[in-house]
Amino acid sequence: DIQMTQSPSSLSASVGDRVTITCRASQDIYNYLVWYQQKPGKAPKSLIYAASSLQSGVPSKFSGSGSGTDFTLTISSLQPEDFATYYCQQYNSYPYTFGQGTKLEIK
Amino acid sequence: QVQLQESGPGLVKPSETLSLTCAVSGGSLSGYFWSWIRQAPGRGLEWIGYIYYAGSTDYNPSLESRLTISVDTSKNQFSLKLRSVTAADTAVYYCARTYGGNMQFWGQGTLVTVSS
Numbered sequence: 001d002i003q004m005t006q007s008p009s010s011l012s013a014s015v016g017d018r019v020t021i022t023c024r025a026s027q028d029i030y031n032y033l034v035w036y037q038q039k040p041g042k043a044p045k046s047l048i049y050a051a052s053s054l055q056s057g058v059p060s061k062f063s064g065s066g067s068g069t070d071f072t073l074t075i076s077s078l079q080p081e082d083f084a085t086y087y088c089q090q091y092n093s094y095p096y097t098f099g100q101g102t103k104l105e106i107k
Numbered sequence: 108q109v110q111l112q113e114s115g116p117g118l119v120k121p122s123e124t125l126s127l128t129c130a131v132s133g134g135s136l137s138g139y140f141w142s143w144i145r146q147a148p149g150r151g152l153e154w155i156g157y158i159y160y161a162g163s164t165d166y167n168p169s170l171e172s173r174l175t176i177s178v179d180t181s182k183n184q185f186s187l188k189l190r191s192v193t194a195a196d197t198a199v200y201y202c203a204r205t206y207g208g209n210m211q212f213w214g215q216g217t218l219v220t221v222s223s
Contacts (some may be wrong), residue, residue: 034209036152041200043213044152055211091208095167096154106216
């Protein structure tokens, strides 16, 4: 299985900040990567697919980049509703696997 | 907008079979893969497997020997059966519409507890 490792595991930031979350794959996954946002008690929500394509309806403050093994999710101008847990997921090969999550908390 | 809703027993006894159904509304099953994902309490996400609307499947090898995913296009729903469950199968189970590996739309999830 392809291992997905996110860093950091948790992150404190303030409203208005810009933050970056990193996801590293244990082997080349090209650009077959999705980023999700999950709020407590809710289902995950797709934000970015194919590493850098914005899911319909997702604000442009979310952006993704990377290819191969290293990827980033950047969120600009944090708002209270952005504080959540973020997951990356690869779909280059079966089984699809997720990172362990990055919890973004209010400082 | 497509909506998904999971249903099934919230409590299953050890060694028995966990059965869930995902009803899809606001769209057809056609053209998409339909996934099951689970999340153990306080833990991360695990992809269980998926089924194409036409019936082909791909499963997580860690669960494959116990798993069956099926589809009923006449009812616009798909189902999960996980046999011989243990406490380790306790989780929130989600269904999701999947396109190109991207789980675009998710159900709200249903907690299944394995306990006697």
